[in-house]
Amino acid sequence: MAKTPAHKWAFKPGMRAGAYSWKSSAKAIERLKSASSEIRAVARVDPVTAAEGVIALAQRIWPAFEHIDTSSGALGNAVRRTLVELLPVLIEAPADEKTRAKWLEQLREAIEDDGVDYLAPIAHCFGQIAAYPALMNLHADRDLDMIEAAWSDHERFIHVPAASLTLSCLLEAGRHDELLALLACKKTHLWFDEKFGAEALLRQGREDDALAYAEALLQGDRRPWGYQDIAQFCERILVAQGREEEAYRRFGLPSVSGNTYLAMWRDLVKRYPDLDARRILEDLIETQGSKGKWFAAAKTAKYFDIALDCAAQPSAAPATLIRAARDFVIKEPAFAAQVGLHAIGHLLVGRGYDPNPFDIDEAVTHVMAASARIGQGERVLQELQRLAANTATDRIMSAQLQSRLADIERGNA
Structure with a gap:
């Protein structure tokens, strides 16, 4: 054979x-x-x-x-x-x-x-x-x-x-x-x-x-x-x-x-399917710290109130917030508007990795589009003006926001 x-x-x-x-x-x-x-x-x-x-x-x-x-x-x-x-x-x-x-x-x-x-x-x-x-x-x-x-x-x-x-x-x-x-x-x-x-x-x-x-x-x-x-x-x-x-x-x-905060949350949710997923996220934020870094996890999990709390923290990344404002303009305009405002606030005080003045432009665009969808355009514009007047410490970012607000007032936005 x-x-x-x-x-x-x-x-x-x-x-x-x-x-x-x-x-x-x-x-x-x-x-x-x-x-x-x-x-x-x-x-x-x-x-x-x-x-x-x-x-x-x-x-x-x-x-x-x-x-x-x-x-x-x-x-x-x-x-x-x-x-x-x-x-x-x-x-x-x-x-x-x-x-x-x-x-x-x-x-x-x-x-x-x-x-x-x-x-x-x-x-x-x-x-x-x-x-x-x-x-x-x-x-x-x-x-x-x-x-x-x-x-x-x-x-x-x-x-x-x-x-x-x-x-x-x-x-x-x-x-x-x-x-x-x-x-x-x-x-x-x-x-x-x-x-x-x-x-x-x-x-x-x-x-x-x-x-x-x-x-x-x-x-x-x-x-x-x-x-x-x-x-x-x-x-x-x-x-x-x-x-x-x-x-x-x-x-x-x-x-x-x-490898990411979102992956960490998903890891525990998978291991403990009988526990409340929201509670797991809150426990992770409490035990791991860096609350602002948990924004993407909270946003993806659709716990928007937790996400907004995270967005307000100094450790939140403005670029991440701007992308979220863009992505939620139609689906969750109230959320998008507030997230965009937080992003602008962070940029005005010099936060973020390698920030660009054009980030201000993009954030304002998403904020105004979202606020218009919920009939809050005037209120949000006033909030932007307040931020420009009271919180800015980054002169370049402040000048960019002032320029953009002037365009809006002239009706060119």
């Missing part, structure tokens, strides 16, 4: 050893994206071959990326995202024990050779990748004595590349007491390793012990490494116990995440 030819991976030539120079981070990230897409496409028709593609990629990451400047963190984040995305392909592939044994040896070698822990996501899931109890125990035992000896030496720090994969295998093999005893040897306790201990307690049904174990890492004046992951682990336990309000207050609010 003819042997099926090996799959020819398109990503391999671009992932050869030394392929990337010091400033090739962006190029390497694009290569990772294309490799991930290729592997996931194959997974839909041949999951075992796709899993072998994941291994091939993992083996090449450190040799290919060794000389790239990683100081920005962008490449490390991209590698982690890629591997987390591909881990299900590797874990769920329908491979027999012999095949998985070969895969594990290849992955172990790649992890041990990895210079910067690029392959940490794989090491942390090694027990799941092993799948078979015999393989879990084999890899749990291989370096167990060495790790215990290294971690028991409190006079010096000894890094063991195989530590995470060993912990993962102990966890998945159900050897919880051995796992906890091994972690107890360490002088320094970080979530990077301690999460295995917390999970071991949880799997034994010792929820309160797991909570205390994880929460102990949060003690101290400084936020520890992995703070959000620790807090969210504790949060999940409390939610599962029906203690949602406690989870929200103790861990949900402090561990909220997101």
Whole structure:
């Protein structure tokens, strides 16, 4: 019977050893994206071959990326995202024990050779990748004595590349007491390793012990490494116990995440669908501070009264307010008019990033258009005149507003 030819991976030539120079981070990230897409496409028709593609990629990451400047963190984040995305392909592939044994040896070698822990996501899931109890125990035992000896030496720090994969295998093999005893040897306790201990307690049904174990890492004046992951682990336990309000207050609010204030609010609303979304926004504003920065979140959530309170704060960005005034002229003209007035007030006292006199023109245009729709044109014009006369400290902005008001009075606006 003819042997099926090996799959020819398109990503391999671009992932050869030394392929990337010091400033090739962006190029390497694009290569990772294309490799991930290729592997996931194959997974839909041949999951075992796709899993072998994941291994091939993992083996090449450190040799290919060794000389790239990683100081920005962008490449490390991209590698982690890629591997987390591909881990299900590797874990769920329908491979027999012999095949998985070969895969594990290849992955172990790649992890041990990895210079910067690029392959940490794989090491942390090694027990799941092993799948078979015999393989879990084999890899749990291989370096167990060495790790215990290294971690028991409190006079010096000894890094063991195989530590995470060993912990993962102990966890998945159900050897919880051995796992906890091994972690107890360490002088320094970080979530990077301690999460295995917390999970071991949880799997034994010792929820309160797991909570205390994880929460102990949060003690101290400084936020520890992995703070959000620790807090969210504790949060999940409390939610599962029906203690949602406690989870929200103790861990949900402090561990909220997101690249924008709006994303932070959405993160908590998603995690706590039974809580009032308006209350969540108000709690975030109170706990996180910088009230003016929350304008976009409040506006998008259509809590216009909260948004106006935010718009009045010195930390509100005039440019953001002007865009909102423009966008809501027709849908919410009363809101648009007031937001525009706040923007003008901020510009007149010199607030905002790189403000331009023409920002005054644009804001006045939206304010007057919105006020006309609600029959408040005269009142708003008087408010603009008051602002020009009483609050201006930026002479350029003040002159621009005075000029625009003169045009309006002449009927040229």
